[in-house]
Amino acid sequence: MSDNGPHFEVRDPPRARTEDERLLQSHVIETLKGHPYFAVGDDAWRIFRIMGEFVEGFDDLSGRGPCIAVFGSARIEEPDPMYQRCVETSRRMGEAGFGIITGGGPGVMEAANRGAREAGVPSIGCNIELPFEQGTNPFVDISVDFRYFFVRKMMFMKYAEAFVIFPGGFGTMDELFESLVLIQTGKVRDFPVVLFGKEYWGELVAWLKGTMMREGKISSEDLDLLFVTDSPEEAVSHVLVRHEEHLAKLRAGLYDGPGAR
Numbered sequence: 001m002s003d004n005g006p007h008f009e010v011r012d013p014p015r016a017r018t019e020d021e022r023l024l025q026s027h028v029i030e031t032l033k034g035h036p037y038f039a040v041g042d043d044a045w046r047i048f049r050i051m052g053e054f055v056e057g058f059d060d061l062s063g064r065g066p067c068i069a070v071f072g073s074a075r076i077e078e079p080d081p082m083y084q085r086c087v088e089t090s091r092r093m094g095e096a097g098f099g100i101i102t103g104g105g106p107g108v109m110e111a112a113n114r115g116a117r118e119a120g121v122p123s124i125g126c127n128i129e130l131p132f133e134q135g136t137n138p139f140v141d142i143s144v145d146f147r148y149f150f151v152r153k154m155m156f157m158k159y160a161e162a163f164v165i166f167p168g169g170f171g172t173m174d175e176l177f178e179s180l181v182l183i184q185t186g187k188v189r190d191f192p193v194v195l196f197g198k199e200y201w202g203e204l205v206a207w208l209k210g211t212m213m214r215e216g217k218i219s220s221e222d223l224d225l226l227f228v229t230d231s232p233e234e235a236v237s238h239v240l241v242r243h244e245e246h247l248a249k250l251r252a253g254l255y256d257g258p259g260a261r
Contacts, residue, residue, distance in 0.1 A: 050148060053151045057126075057152075057154075060142070061144065061158075061159045064099055064142070065099055065121075066097065066161045066243070067098055067099040067100065067101045067124065067160050067161065068090075068093050068160055068161060068162050069156045069157075069159075069160035069164070069175075070086065070090055070101070070102050070109070070112035070163075070165075070166070071163065071164075071165045071168060071175045072107065072108025072166030072167055073166070073167055073168040073169055074107035075106075075107055077107070082167060082196075082197065083107070083108070083110075083111045084111070085166075086111035086166050087114050087118070088232045089164060089196065089232040089235050090111065090113075090114070090115025090119070090164075091115035091119045092115075092119075092232050092236045093115070093116075094116050094118070094120065094121035096240055097121075098161065099122030100112050100115065100121065100122070101124045101125075101159060101160055102124070102140075103125065103126055103128065103171075104125025104126055104143060104144075105125075106137055108166045109125070110138075113125060113137055113139035114139040116141075117139045122142060123139055123142065124140065124141070124143075124144065125137065125142070125143045126144050126152050127145050127146065128146050129146070153174075153175065157179065157182060161192075162192040162194065162242065162243065163175065163191075163193050164239070165194065165195050166196045166197060167196075167200040179191065180222070183225055184218075184225065189246070190245060190249065192227060192239050192243070194227050194228075194229065194235045195227070195229075196230070197230065201228055202228075205228060
């Protein structure tokens with residue numbers, strides 16, 4: 001260690017920062033550069049770009065009809081049985097009258113958009129700027145690009161009537177638990193969440209029951225928000241039943257006030 005303090009080797013190669021990264025950057029960095037107030041001013045102006053992204057998203061996605069958002073790993077490939085089940089599930093959802101919204105990338109997203117294309121319904125990809133390149137998959141017919149994760153995530157929830165969630169990683173878990181929080185707290189109502197793949201999700205559901213619920217962190221009603229299946233037919237049937245119940249409540253005027261969709 002030198003008199004000037006510890007030295008840390010930077011191993012990551014330099015890369016362009018995404019807009020999300022710039023927004024979330026610590027103000028300490030600007031202070032070290034000798035501009036302690038620069039980041040504050042920069043953030044204030046960035047709100048106009050965020051506002052514009054909301055406007056563009058609303059404009060591109062409104063009027064597309066009822067849609068289902070499908071999530072899951074970008075790392076699976078066509079030979080994977082889960083890829084094929086996703087294609088079938090999405091095709092059946094399309095045949096039932098739903099468009100399909102995904103993150104626009106490969107893997108499960110590609111499979112879902114492929115199913116939508118086969119059914120002849122809107123096949124929508126909401127792509128996100130990432131530090132590594134993620135191209136839009138070839139089965140997307142309507143592509144919407146976002147810089148900010150939180151804007152994109154809000155579009156999924158606003159323009160989908162249900163989430164169908166296939167096996168995935170951190171991003172998939174993020175979408176799952178954010179949707180559960182919004183449903184649990186009454187921000188949205190009658191919003192089906194389907195977990196596809198009993199073996200994959202089984203231990204997570206068991207932990208929710210055996211730890212979270214046992215310790216009183218969630219209630220048994222909270223677990224009822226999840227529908228777990230291995231069947232494309234069951235997934236579609238569950239979403240259709242819940243959607244019809246939702247429409248019936250809307251027609252009856254039961255959703256006046258907060259939480260209406």
